[in-house]
Amino acid sequence: xILFFSTFKLSYICVxxxxxxTKSVKILLDEFEKQSTAISAITLIERFHLNMNKTTIYxxxxxxEDDGFLHSFLGKNGHKWYAKxxxxxxxxxxxxxPHFQCLDCGKVDxxxxxxxxxxxxxxxxxxxxxxxxxxxxxxxx
Amino acid sequence: xILFFSTFKLSYICVxxxxxxTKSVKILLDEFEKQSTAISAITLIERFHLNMNKTTIYxxxxxxEDDGFLHSFLGKNGHKWYAKxxxxxxxxxxxxxPHFQCLDCGKVDxxxxxxxxxxxxxxxxxxxxxxxxxxxxxxxx
DNA sequence: TATTTAATGCAACTTTGTTGCATTAGTTAA
DNA sequence: TTAACTAATGCAACAAAGTTGCATTAAATA
Ligand SMILES: [Zn+2]
Ligand SMILES: [Zn+2]
Ligand SMILES: [Zn+2]
Ligand SMILES: [Zn+2]
Numbered sequence: 001x002i003l004f005f006s007t008f009k010l011s012y013i014c015v016x017x018x019x020x021x022t023k024s025v026k027i028l029l030d031e032f033e034k035q036s037t038a039i040s041a042i043t044l045i046e047r048f049h050l051n052m053n054k055t056t057i058y059x060x061x062x063x064x065e066d067d068g069f070l071h072s073f074l075g076k077n078g079h080k081w082y083a084k085x086x087x088x089x090x091x092x093x094x095x096x097x098p099h100f101q102c103l104d105c106g107k108v109d110x111x112x113x114x115x116x117x118x119x120x121x122x123x124x125x126x127x128x129x130x131x132x133x134x135x136x137x138x139x140x141x
Numbered sequence: 142x143i144l145f146f147s148t149f150k151l152s153y154i155c156v157x158x159x160x161x162x163t164k165s166v167k168i169l170l171d172e173f174e175k176q177s178t179a180i181s182a183i184t185l186i187e188r189f190h191l192n193m194n195k196t197t198i199y200x201x202x203x204x205x206e207d208d209g210f211l212h213s214f215l216g217k218n219g220h221k222w223y224a225k226x227x228x229x230x231x232x233x234x235x236x237x238x239p240h241f242q243c244l245d246c247g248k249v250d251x252x253x254x255x256x257x258x259x260x261x262x263x264x265x266x267x268x269x270x271x272x273x274x275x276x277x278x279x280x281x282x
Numbered sequence: 283t284a285t286t287t288a289a290t291g292c293a294a295c296t297t298t299g300t301t302g303c304a305t306t307a308g309t310t311a312a
Numbered sequence: 313t314t315a316a317c318t319a320a321t322g323c324a325a326c327a328a329a330g331t332t333g334c335a336t337t338a339a340a341t342a
Contacts (some may be wrong), residue, residue, distance in 0.1 A: 011290075012265050016172065018288095018341070019287095019289055019339090019340090020287095020289065020338085020339050021339075021340095022288085022289060022290080022298080022338080022339070024289080024290075024340095037301090038308095041329080042328090042329075045329095049238055052294070053290065053291050054329090054330085055290080055291070055292080055330090055331080055332090056290055057291075058329095058330065058331075059287090059289080059290085070258050073166055074219045075261065075268075077219075077310085078215045078218075078219020078220070078221075078298095078329095079219070079328095079329070080219075080329085080330085092291060094290085097271075100261065100264060103267060110160065112260065113261060115256060115257070115258060115259065115271075116256070116257065117256060117273060118254055120241065120252065120254060120273070121253065121275060122278040122281065123241060123275055123278060124275045124276040124281045125273055125274075125275040126244060126274050126275035126276070127274050127275075128239075128271060128272065128273040128274065128275075129217075129271075129272050129274070130256075130258075130259060130269060130270075131270050131271075132261070132266055132268075132270075133266075133268050133269065133270075134252040134264055134265045134266040134267035134268070135265040135267070136264055137263045137264060137267060137331080140263065140264060140265045159318060159319095159320095160308090160309090160318095160320085161307085161308050161318095161319055161320065162308075162309095163307080163308070163319090163320060164307095165320080165321075166320090182298080183297090183298075184300085186296080186298095193322085194321065194322050194323070195298095195299085196299090196301090196321075196322070196323080197320075197321055197322075199298095199299065199300075200320080200321085201320090219298095219329095220298070221298085221299085239328080242303070255339080268285095283334090283342100284342090285339105285340100285341085285342085286339100286340085286341080286342100287338100287339090287340090288317090288337100288339075288340090289336105289337080289339085290335105290336080290337065290338085291325080291332100291334105291335095291336080291337090292333105292334095292335095292336100293333095293334100294331105294332085294333090295330105295331075295332075295333100296329100296330085296331070296332095297329085297330085297331095298327100298329085298330105299326105299327085299328085299329105300325105300326075300327070300328100301324105301325085301326075301327095302323105302324095302325090302326100303322105303323095304321105304322095304323090304335105304342100305319080305321080305322080305323100306319105306321065306322090307317095307318100307319090307320075307321085308317105308318095308319075308320085308331105309317085309318090310314100310315105310316105310317085311314100311315095311316090311328090312313100312314085312315085312316095
């Protein structure tokens with residue numbers, strides 16, 4: 001988890017993640033604070049290409065995921081999406097859940113619902129990524 | 142569905158799919174006949190780059206999917222995979238199911254098991270793509 | 283304020299997949 | 313068998329998402 005707002009010396013605490021509270025990090029954190037739905041890396045690049053380089057965006061997202069502040073998954077085209085974690089740490093992500101992508105507006109949300117994966121004979125199930133597609137609240141009327 | 146082995150005039154029956162029984166089509170069909178697991182487009186390109194161009198491979202896979210002979214899905218990196226259909230037609234694919242990717246050997250299989258997607262309030266569920274990851278029979282010992 | 287080094291920008295690259303167009307080769311019918 | 317038709321192919325160029333190396337910049341610390 002990000003420790004920005006504490007007064008501790010970050011470098012002693014975080015190992016792989018974000019160590020410095022830069023302008024770029026602040027902009028991205030603010031964006032995820034402002035918007036409750038998931039955001040694709042591509043969208044962030046479009047949105048902030050005047051503020052920062054796409055390399056910077058990819059690198060910050062990567063570190064925020066390491067920190068347990070964001071989690072990532074693939075949308076319907078295999079493109080990367082990010083959303084805020086709830087209660088994850090830099091040791092482990094434990095907020096694994098299905099995602100819902102609207103086929104009309106493209107919006108993606110985290111689903112609090114759990115999907116039961118049945119046991120599969122002779123196989124050890126580790127993780128499962130579930131992307132449900134359909135029409136979201138606004139587009140379904 | 143592919144009508145290769147019938148004596149009908151294909152052009153009257155197929156509309157969007159494959160019309161001619163070319164060498165490239167035969168090679169790819171044979172490969173899916175030979176191998177029961179799913180095959181990624183990338184693997185096919187590696188395997189047959191001496192026999193045919195990658196453009197040709199992508200185009201044939203696309204048409205075989207239209208024909209209801211293959212179905213496609215995305216693996217863990219968002220790369221495209223194909224596997225044989227069971228009982229699909231050029232009108233509709235009705236063999237939608239989860240897929241299992243081994244994190245050790247990378248192999249992907251179709252799972253006959255059905256996963257129950259719960260109803261989600263205020264949303265119309267259309268399709269769901271489920272990729273389960275873990276260890277396959279051979280790697281799990 | 284000077285020092286340290288994490289973070290950044292940039293260009294070049296990689297990988298997967300697509301497009302346009304000239305050429306090749308299945309299929310059909312004479 | 314042969315000629316005509318056109319689906320299928322190869323090739324080169326392109327597109328989009330994401331990565332890498334390296335010189336430069338700017339947070340954090342003392
Ligand atoms: Zn998480
Ligand atoms: Zn989520
Ligand atoms: Zn199918
Ligand atoms: Zn399948």
